[in-house]
Amino acid sequence: MDMADLPVQLPEAPASPAAARARFFNSGNAFNIKLPPVPAGEFSTVAAAALAPEAPTGLLPCDQSAAIGCDFPATSPLMLARYATIAAGQALDLAFRATGAIAYVIQGAGEVAAAGETFHYGAGDVFLLPGAARVAAAGRSVLWIVTNEPMLAFEALNPTPSLLPPVHYPAVEIERQLALITGMGSNETTSGHALIFSSEGLEAWRNITPTLTLSLNTLPPGAFQRAHRHNSAAITLVVQGEHCHSLIAGAAHPWAQWNTLVTPAGDAHSHHNAGGVQARFLIVQDGGLHYHARSMGFQFLE
DSSP states (O other): OBGGGOOOBOOSSOSSHHHHTEEEEETTTSSOOOOOOOOOOOOHHHHHHHHSTTOOSEEEEEOOHHHHTOSSOOSBTTBEEEEEEEOTTOEEEEEOOSSOEEEEEEEEEEEEEETTEEEEEOTTOEEEEOSEEEEEEEEEEEEEEEEOHHHHHHHTOSSOGGGOOOOOOOHHHHHHHHHHHHTSBOOTTOOSEEEEEEEGGGTTTTOSSSSOEEEEEEEOTTOEEEEEEOSSOEEEEEEEOSSEEEEETTEEEEOOTTOEEEEOTTOOEEEEEOSSSOEEEEEEEOHHHHHHHTOOOOEEOO
16 A cells, blocks of 8 residues: 555543644655645726725725735735725724735825824835834825735634644654655655654644644654655654765764754755664744745755
């Protein structure tokens, strides 16, 4: 049986609710998430509605969430664009759950109040706002606003990060899961035998948090993981191995137990075990964010 055909695995005898939430994938079935492509959209209809003289005060999103499979408004997986229309003599209160909002004034003039400060704006101005602000229009105004709300909304998948329940992966269960996949076959698209950690709440994404992935990779004695690259950065903890090293961007990095290694995003790399025992290395990547953005760019180089 190929690892890719193995369904999600649950713990055999969880001793606590935290242990019962554990989910396990492997390097054959964890990375084949199929997401709809991001359309090369255009929003002339939305722009025309915003620029219409009779448009009421409010926000008009350039929303492609249905097309890209998001549960929140999004123009691209990580950004949301809007037109803000403000009638003369009126004000619009903005309350974005965003790191910041970039605004361009298409037309109009008025005053912005944000973070205890005020300033006047006019056509052609660009400004950066915190998530909360009040924009008052002296003359009818149309602004174009872009935020990173989808990125934060993605991080707040249900359950939200602040409320992620504890998940326990006991060593005994990890060994059971490793034994299950070690005896299985793989194919040319599989990068070795690795155990991928997930949870009940994030099973569909196969990640340990919305943006981070965790895997326990293995290498048999005398084996190597063929060279590859990806757009996620990797932070690696050497758990077990002797006479092992990684080649990163052409440079050799010898392993030492419990050392931490960094593989920069995009660098070609491979892992080599010249010793007599199985090598194990625990890897955290910001892969969830790249899967969501359709930007992982994984490829074998040999």
